[in-house]
Amino acid sequence: MSPEHRPPHVPTSREVPILEGDGSALNAEQRTRALTELTSGEPLDLLVVGGGVTGAGIALDAASRGLRTGIVEMGDWASGTSSWSSKLVHGGLRYLYQLDFPLVHEALTERGRLLTTTAPHLVKPQPFLWPLKHHYERVYSAVGVGLYDALAVAGARGRCTVPLQKHLGRRGTQELAPALDTSQLVGAIRFHDARVDDARLVIDLVRSAVGLGAFAASRTQVTKYLTDGAGTVTGARVVDRETGREHDIRATRTINATGVWTEQTQNLAAHEGGLKVLASKGIHIVVPKEAIDAKTGIFLRTEKSVLFIIPWPRYWVIGTTDTPWQHNVSKPVATSADIDYILEHANAALSRPLTRDDIIGTYAGLRPLLQPQLKPGSDTASTKISREHTVTRVAPGLTAIAGGKLTTYRVMAQDAVDHALGDELATTRPSRTTTLPLVGANGYRELAGHAEELASTRGWPLTRVTHLLDRYGSETPALLAAADEHDASLAVGSRELAWGQPLTGAPDFLRAEVAWAVTHEGATHLDDVLLRRVRLDIERRDRGLSASDEILAIMAPLLGWDAADIDRERQAYAGRVAQIAAAEAEADDAAAVSHMSIAI
Template sequence: MSEPFDLLVIGGGINGAGIARDAAGRGLSVLLCEQGDLGSATSSASTKLIHGGLRYLEQYAFRLVREALAERERLLAIAPHIVWPLRFVLPRDTGLRPAWMLRVGLFLYDNLSALRTLPGSHAVRLSGTSLGAPLQARLTEGFAYSDCWVEDSRLVVLNAMDAGERGADIRTRTRAVSARREDGLWRASLSDGTEARARILVNASGPWVSETLSGTLSLNSRAAVRLVKGSHIVTRRLYAGDHAYILQQPDRRIVFAIPYERDFTLIGTTDVAHAGAPGPVEISEEETRYLLTCVNRAFAKRVEPGDMVWSYAGLRPLYDDAAANASAVTRDYVLDIDAPEGEAPVLSVFGGKLTTYRRLAEHVLERLGPHLPEHGPAWTGTAPLPGGDMPKGFSDFLAGFRSRYPFLPEATALRLARAYGTRAARFLDGAAALSDLGEDFGGGLARAEVDYLIAAEWARTPEDILWRRSKLGLHVPPETQARLAAHLGGQG
């Protein structure tokens, strides 16, 4: 059997991928196993925002908001291709939060972080303006503030890619069947038929965190996970402009309406307690009605079920803080470590969010420091993610990208620059025409890109490519899936 890994990470969502990247970059040996595709559960079912969490201020979660705002700036710097600024419009709705409360909240939001490159908040007039044009006439005033958009599932993949390039062993579609402590190490049986030994086990299995503890590891934990389902709908584009709306609701929740994939609007999210086992979930009719009711309270043109083109849902593995309402459960994370004297430690991650994954990974390495061999210092705060090495920013990179590949249609050039950044050159260089990229599967998806995703990004199924490595599933003709399946079936 090979030498033991320093870390065995169970779970290939954003937290697991981030921890693997951080550890590998410090010179530690890492094995990450993920039972499905990277980011195939919670991490690809988000609202796709990198944000401080404006509404968390009402819960006095100042530490979480401060940390998230600082991380927002760092992620914008290290991944400018998949993270970009987004302006939000918050209409003031009579009978809900008063104007003074919104002003105070936004003032805090603007000033809680010492790092800030995004524009601050300010009051805006809605009546008679382009910002108010899609809204009902009663919404005459509001506020504007800044946060960021992120391609969530790509954020996971890029962290895993960087981890792999720094020496980590990344195994997708590989489940940790069982693991036990033996001779001061963890000995794990994996579904690929192999065994692995590790000095430390990190349980970053998201919705399965408790199941992994009690089932795979046969351990108990003082911490518990609380599963909350969040669902989203996607409609045909509801309004012009690149701004998003944050809509207050009578139940004190907020719902976002966000420009999505050029032709659509993303609406979400819900917060519904999930009492069942972790696994795939779907939006319910009640959640669909709720989201449609939310947007129809604000938009002048009524949105009907027939306007929907897609929906998705995921389970948030929140730390159970015993809050009565699912919306009030903390979005902060808890790291629970079990390290009996003389035994191999296990650290379990409860909760967390996309925005703070990088800092969470640093905290994990800090907590595990006394149990690890000598390793390097924290480093991920300034190191670009794959494709994000753009010293002059994304706009300058995009201009050069279009000049370098003039044969690409404008929409395709933007999509590839956003998805891959500087890594796009790995499958585009040498091409002088679209035909040089091979078969077009539809929607501008060429064989060269597909083969790159197979070779470099662990893509194995049409769903991996059309819904996680991209959102081309919204744009391609129906036959694309079958053609992709045939191509993928012929690989290897």
């Protein structure tokens, strides 16, 4: 029986519920168990290579179908493109002007699903102002935004998941965004999209997959694909990057979802055909909330694309650029020229220009822009091109997917698993992710309704409770219970060790959030916490380095670190901070990347 038609593992129940709490926790013990199952258990129905939003979505999709699923990632979860995006969940308003209605409709449908069902604790409606310089702009812009709204309502089966457009004159525009220079404006249109912490979304996807029985191992790199005598891929050889040990993982089907690393990883199995991926760099700057006086985000059209000024509770994210990247894909970094470009285009719309002194953070990421690369005379039926993402068979038993965007990760995942299973099995084992909530989503709205009560009980400001709910959703009580249990065990006078207290160096975060990152979110190194859990890297001028000793003191006992381990972690992160600072002083990519010995 060929791998494409071999029946998958059958679970005890076809109705697989989402599991929250310890059953979905990512930590050192879970990783050890997962590696044992991956390498010595029965063969997997599906192995996913790549732990960004696409790979994580595929793992959840497969696990929800009852498939015996494994996922490996060579770095930390979301450590590539998926943690350096614009952090938007959106339909892509600019695609309307390219008349790509199916793409926009699909993305807006997924936006509505994320807002209402999948991750309402993580994905939040976000209003934007579209400034208008001429009266005639209002007509065509209103038609475009009106169609945008109509497609969103259609995708949500008649429901409005975000408010509809509103037209404003110059005075209304200035009231909502005093920071805008309205002297040359006739008004604006307010429309809505949504924002999300991209890295946290990925982590919750992986945790949800684990809750459904998937085996997940970060810092586990594929070094070759295993094949049988007929050349069919039957799994992968991996190296545990924490120990250096090699392992073989057997799988009936494998999906390569490695983004800008696609060609490198697929070429381990085949040097012809497959997908050709071009990397495009996008950078963002971060400025403090007080730097821009506005109650809404701002959407600006540029000569090349668009620029978003996006509000978060403590800061603004401004971006992005779109330039070819021809260097090491593990080391994208912002240059001085990139930063100047963002400042120039933002300042063209602002009454008080931003300067470099306003910038508290920068980050850079790479988009995978793909082109099909088929073998001459190959069977094009084995390749499925769906709007902006492509799924193809690289070799028997090995599927590759690339392209797309964060908003449509679920559709991409469904397409990839369907393709790997083949039409017959995909029909009998359909995707179940359309109504599947992630960890933290079930019960979130009810809990959020009691936010003021929770704040009052603990003597906290409401902003602190809202911060926790918007990060952990319905798991917030479990996080607080873990903090209370830990603190109750402390000796009298050990307040400096209490998890229920804010970080001294970053009081917007509780110490418990650092502990939770280790015990439930798979953080195994200092940069995992600072870059992707407690994300001080993008909101502090020193990238969180001044808070590192306090964070290390929380992590060390949980991970069994000694003084040498702590010093090694501190020095590694300090080196990263220094290298990025040096790179950002350079004018071009080649000079900037020469400073980077540490992968981003």
